[in-house]
Structure formats: structure tokens, C-alpha cells
Amino acid sequence: MNVSLTPELEELVNEKVRSGLYQTASEVVREALRLLKQRDDDVRRADQRAGLVSIDATSGRGDRTSRGRVKPGGRR
Numbered sequence: 001m002n003v004s005l006t007p008e009l010e011e012l013v014n015e016k017v018r019s020g021l022y023q024t025a026s027e028v029v030r031e032a033l034r035l036l037k038q039r040d041d042d043v044r045r046a047d048q049r050a051g052l053v054s055i056d057a058t059s060g061r062g063d064r065t066s067r068g069r070v071k072p073g074g075r076r
């Protein structure tokens with residue numbers, strides 16, 4: 001697989017390797033992808049939790065609701 005980076009991202013990768021934290025550019029990219037996956041998983045879990053309980057703004061009480069009612073107003 002070949003990946004094209006902007007000059008700024010390429011420089012960031014090179015800086016990480018030069019710092020000694022990573023041995024290769026591939027290690028930097030793998031770590032970045034692991035972090036992206038972790039963030040995506042965290043957002044998915046938050047979306048799932050939001051679909052289980054909706055707080056009524058007027059009463060402050062929790063109310064079970066369907067994910068279909070919550071998701072359209074959420075992150076896209």
C-alpha cells in the first residue's frame with residue numbers, strides 16, 4: 001500500500017521518527033491509525049449510549065427512546 005501525505009503531514013511523521021519515539025514512518029502511521037480507530041470506537045459507543053436514554057430537558061428525567069429518534073440530530 002502506498003499513501004500520499006501532504007508536506008505538512010510528511011514532516012510531522014519525519015519529526016516523530018527523528019525524536020526517537022518511533023523507529024520508522026510505518027510505526028507512526030500505524031499508531032495514528034490505532035488512535036483514529038479508538039476515537040471512532042469511542043464515538044460509536046457514545047452514540048449507542050445516547051440512543052438508549054434521552055433526557056427530557058423540561059423535567060430532567062431519563063426516558064427510553066429509539067436510536068432512530070436520537071441519531072438524526074447527532075454526529076454525521
